[in-house]
Amino acid sequence: MKKYILLSIAFTFLLIISCKKENSNQIENVTIETEVTESDPLPSWNEGATKSAIMDFVSDVSNSESQNFIPIADRIATFDNDGNLWSEQPAYFQLFFAIERVKALASEHPEWQTTQPFKSVLEDDMKTLASFGEHGLLELVMASHSGMTTEEFEQIVTDWLATAKHPRFDKPYNELVYQPMLELLDYLRANDFKTFIVSGGGIEFMRPWVNEVYGIPTDQVVGSSIATEFDYNNGNPVIRRLPKLDFIDDKEGKPIGINKYIGKKPVFASGNSDGDLQMLQYTDSNSYPSFQLYLHHTDSVREWAYDRDSHIGKLDKGLDEANEKGWTIIDMKNDWKVIYPFQLN
Amino acid sequence: MKKYILLSIAFTFLLIISCKKENSNQIENVTIETEVTESDPLPSWNEGATKSAIMDFVSDVSNSESQNFIPIADRIATFDNDGNLWSEQPAYFQLFFAIERVKALASEHPEWQTTQPFKSVLEDDMKTLASFGEHGLLELVMASHSGMTTEEFEQIVTDWLATAKHPRFDKPYNELVYQPMLELLDYLRANDFKTFIVSGGGIEFMRPWVNEVYGIPTDQVVGSSIATEFDYNNGNPVIRRLPKLDFIDDKEGKPIGINKYIGKKPVFASGNSDGDLQMLQYTDSNSYPSFQLYLHHTDSVREWAYDRDSHIGKLDKGLDEANEKGWTIIDMKNDWKVIYPFQLN
Numbered sequence: 001m002k003k004y005i006l007l008s009i010a011f012t013f014l015l016i017i018s019c020k021k022e023n024s025n026q027i028e029n030v031t032i033e034t035e036v037t038e039s040d041p042l043p044s045w046n047e048g049a050t051k052s053a054i055m056d057f058v059s060d061v062s063n064s065e066s067q068n069f070i071p072i073a074d075r076i077a078t079f080d081n082d083g084n085l086w087s088e089q090p091a092y093f094q095l096f097f098a099i100e101r102v103k104a105l106a107s108e109h110p111e112w113q114t115t116q117p118f119k120s121v122l123e124d125d126m127k128t129l130a131s132f133g134e135h136g137l138l139e140l141v142m143a144s145h146s147g148m149t150t151e152e153f154e155q156i157v158t159d160w161l162a163t164a165k166h167p168r169f170d171k172p173y174n175e176l177v178y179q180p181m182l183e184l185l186d187y188l189r190a191n192d193f194k195t196f197i198v199s200g201g202g203i204e205f206m207r208p209w210v211n212e213v214y215g216i217p218t219d220q221v222v223g224s225s226i227a228t229e230f231d232y233n234n235g236n237p238v239i240r241r242l243p244k245l246d247f248i249d250d251k252e253g254k255p256i257g258i259n260k261y262i263g264k265k266p267v268f269a270s271g272n273s274d275g276d277l278q279m280l281q282y283t284d285s286n287s288y289p290s291f292q293l294y295l296h297h298t299d300s301v302r303e304w305a306y307d308r309d310s311h312i313g314k315l316d317k318g319l320d321e322a323n324e325k326g327w328t329i330i331d332m333k334n335d336w337k338v339i340y341p342f343q344l345n
Numbered sequence: 346m347k348k349y350i351l352l353s354i355a356f357t358f359l360l361i362i363s364c365k366k367e368n369s370n371q372i373e374n375v376t377i378e379t380e381v382t383e384s385d386p387l388p389s390w391n392e393g394a395t396k397s398a399i400m401d402f403v404s405d406v407s408n409s410e411s412q413n414f415i416p417i418a419d420r421i422a423t424f425d426n427d428g429n430l431w432s433e434q435p436a437y438f439q440l441f442f443a444i445e446r447v448k449a450l451a452s453e454h455p456e457w458q459t460t461q462p463f464k465s466v467l468e469d470d471m472k473t474l475a476s477f478g479e480h481g482l483l484e485l486v487m488a489s490h491s492g493m494t495t496e497e498f499e500q501i502v503t504d505w506l507a508t509a510k511h512p513r514f515d516k517p518y519n520e521l522v523y524q525p526m527l528e529l530l531d532y533l534r535a536n537d538f539k540t541f542i543v544s545g546g547g548i549e550f551m552r553p554w555v556n557e558v559y560g561i562p563t564d565q566v567v568g569s570s571i572a573t574e575f576d577y578n579n580g581n582p583v584i585r586r587l588p589k590l591d592f593i594d595d596k597e598g599k600p601i602g603i604n605k606y607i608g609k610k611p612v613f614a615s616g617n618s619d620g621d622l623q624m625l626q627y628t629d630s631n632s633y634p635s636f637q638l639y640l641h642h643t644d645s646v647r648e649w650a651y652d653r654d655s656h657i658g659k660l661d662k663g664l665d666e667a668n669e670k671g672w673t674i675i676d677m678k679n680d681w682k683v684i685y686p687f688q689l690n
Contacts, residue, residue, distance in 0.1 A: 073556060073562060076564075150604055194562075194564070196564075203605075203608070204608070207608045211418060217418060217539075218607065218608030218609050219421075219539070219541075219564070219565070219606065219607045219608055219609070220564070221608065225605065228601055228604060228605070229597070229601070230597040230598075230600045230601055230623055230627070232623075232626065235626075236630055237600065237623070237626050237627045237629075237630045238630075239600060239601065239604045239627075246605075252574070252575040253575075255575045255582065255584060256573055256574070256575055256584065259495055259573060259584045260548075260570065260573070260591075261564065261606060262563065262564040263548070263549070263552045263563030263564055263566065264563050264564070278575055278577075278582070281577065281580075281582050282575070282582045282584075284582075285581055285582050285583075
């Protein structure tokens with residue numbers, strides 16, 4: 001339920017932004033010059049302690065002469081998605097999807113015109129919608145993410161990504177991915193790490209596009225899920241999505257999901273919120289050397305700046321623990337030359 | 346619960362064999378000569394329709410000039426384990442493990458001396474044990490597979506495999522794997538298929554050894570599971586195994602598990618029982634060309650012969666459907682030159 005509590009809070013936030021589009025498109029017109037040299041696998045990262053810490057770790061554990069060497073089979077790297085590989089402001093992108101789905105499905109559900117919380121969505125009455133809280137939001141998600149086959153849902157997500165635009169950047173949502181993190185994923189894979197997503201987001205909301213965008217295949221995605229059933233369907237078998245929670249991959253759920261899906265403790269974990277803290281703690285307990293990475297959203301101009309008090313992607317306990325334990329913290333504003341791929345020239 | 350119904354029936358069968366060891370070790374003294382040529386990726390398979398069907402399919406879909414070409418990212422191959430990659434007679438190997446675990450744990454559980462079904466196990470009273478049926482068996486499995494951390498359980502499985510011996514062959518259980526299937530796994534991977542196990546057996550019972558034996562990493566194993574919890578454990582986080590079912594990866598559970606863990610429909614599926622039928626049906630519905638493979642246990646001398654009436658690995662509906670749909674059926678006796686790796690010279 002934790003995911004939905006977060007989503008519910010996100011909803012409140014959505015109220016604030018729902019009636020206006022932020023006017024910050026100028027960023028994409030700036031040509032960012034990044035010096036790409038053959039010897040630099042992380043050209044969008046500024047030189048400094050963060051970049052050095054990452055590269056020192058990877059070089060060390062990949063070196064068979066090092067006492068810190070990690071066998072290839074154990075080089076498991078896990079990445080949170082929302083706010084870590086792509087943006088999560090002004091609300092989780094999956095929430096925009098859920099609202100659009102409810103609107104798209106409305107003609108098949110005439111009862112929604114008079115039934116809450118759907119009525120509020122259809123009337124763009126975000127204030128009333130917010131009054132239904134967590135339970136109302138859960139109803140929205142279940143109604144909009146279930147009832148179809150997995151193949152139909154995949155197509156719906158694909159179609160949405162092809163048409164929906166982010167309210168601030170006016171770009172498809174999956175172009176709001178972080179260029180420096182794409183480079184980090186590539187760099188880890190070049191050093192024989194196996195890269196996984198471990199996200200509180202819906203597993204089948206991510207799978208249709210993450211291979212193309214992140215180079216991560218569907219079977220290396222761990223996420224929240226709803227229950228499904230097998231339907232023989234007169235010889236054309238399908239998997240049908242049910243309006244019932246199966247697994248919430250957030251907080252304690254992340255190490256549980258890692259154990260369930262991956263079956264190995266990671267040696268590299270990357271997140272941006274308190275929802276990732278248990279994953280980083282779990283990784284930190286590896287008997288191999290391990291690396292814990294927190295992305296701190298410090299860039300109010302190029303992206304967003306938020307941490308301890310944010311309703312979305314709250315980073316509070318995690319920030320304290322990272323400082324205590326000497327985990328690596330990315331200072332987005334100072335460590336990254338560029339945020340999104342479309343800002344590269 | 347279906348898995349446990351099967352296990353329960355297996356228990357009854359176990360009664361029959363529990364007091365005698367079969368005397369068939371002569372097989373391992375026979376030197377099997379297999380002609381290994383550079384050009385033959387399946388040297389332990391006799392020439393014939395089965396081998397040709399497999400190789401024709403793989404060559405065709407791997408050929409970028411073919412109209413049946415399948416992109417590498419979609420070359421998903423799923424294999425059942427019990428009775429398909431290793432033997433499952435005279436009872437599922439995990440059942441031998443559960444019984445041995447109950448005996449090993451008995452000193453920590455003095456109450457088991459007087460509590461059924463544990464009392465029967467400790468007294469080797471298989472007749473009374475069987476009388477508790479499915480519920481009793483479930484109690485055994487839960488008691489013997491939970492309560493410890495995942496790392497402790499991994500060590501227990503590893504230690505068991507290092508010491509326990511199969512009653513007929515007097516070999517460690519994970520040497521009772523099928524040499525021809527090892528070659529098939531290698532052959533598929535050489536053609537850029539990603540190979541997965543999709544088994545009704547316990548996922549964490551398989552993970553400790555399948556990479557070494559089958560070349561399949563832990564994150565490519567789908568199986569039945571029990572629930573777990575995250576325990577921060579004063580800064581030494583662990584995942585603790587709970588006496589509660591999480592997922593049964595059998596029959597309808599197999600396509601559900603494939604969708605949950607892999608997120609893609611396979612193009613190649615291999616099984617040996619009615620428990621694999623839904624996985625083969627699901628694979629058969631792929632829009633790409635696909636291959637369905639049933640292993641028919643027909644070798645009463647070198648392994649075991651069983652199908653429609655067997656309590657373990659029953660192959661009845663699956664055999665009919667395979668014949669109807671023209672799926673490929675391995676005739677173990679005639680298609681395989683050798684059964685186990687230790688029979689190779």
